[in-house]
Amino acid sequence: MNRGSEWNKWDLHFHTQSSYDYKDKTVTNIQLIEKLVEKDVKVVAITDHHIIDVERIQDLKVLSSERITILPGIEFLSDSRGKQPIHFIGIFSENSDLNYIWGQIENRTEIRKIKGEGKKENEVYCNLFETINLIHELGGIVSIHAGDKHSSIENITHSLPHGEAQKTDIAFAVDIYELGNSSDQDGYRKFVFPSIKKNIPMILCSDNHDIKKYDIKENCWIKAIPSFEGLRQIIYEPDRVKIQEDKPDKKIG
Secondary structure (H helix, E strand, C coil), X not given: CCHHHCEEEEEEEECCCCCCCCCCCCCCXXXXXXXXXXXXXXXXXXXXXXXXXXXXXXXXXXXXCCCCEEEEEEEEEEEEECCCEEEEEEECCCCCCHXXXXXXXXXXXXXXHHHHCCCCHHHCCECHHHHHHXXXXXCCXXXXXXXXXXXXXXXXXXXXXXXXXXXXXXXXXXXXXXXXXXXXXXXXXXXXXXXXXXXXXXXXXXXXXXXXXXXXXCCEEEECCCCHHHXXXXXXXXXXXXXXXXXXXXXXX
């Protein structure tokens, strides 16, 4: 079977109990996996705030029993901002040397201030472009909040000095836009992408902080092998992503 030709549900922004603002710390790892399996999610990226919990991710991989591909990731607060700091995410291969990657990120970004200076996770702001370069150096992919998503690049208004140019620079630095609503796609496709001469794949994710209330506004379907290499394909073929409730090409009757 050519699994690369299959549409599957992916969730590329998902938090665990390792995030400082997770709603219920008594939740178990198996509860996370069971809910994702129930929702028929085939690939999930673990993107906790300013931490890669290597032990937890390894445990989730074991518990998934290959039913779900677990991609390690991390969510950052950036030093670039409009009304709020822009949020962005690094996602890495399921076969990554996580101890090495986390060590590099923890020591080469502002995250080092959490241990070094006792800062809280939401009190450090990582340099956007330096951190994006580091993620790419470590073999990762970068998604950034866009559209009406909370802490989006659209908080950088054109009324600010060089605001439009800054947003264009960001667009060329990242790989994926994470939207707040599927309707955000139209404006990017009609106006932004033709203007900057770059097509960027757009996804919709759960950003889940409470597995007991797991929900996605609309399903994010990706037509690729359920792996990091499959994810890399959408960078070059954005049409491999569909945001809609039903499975694409679903036959009726």
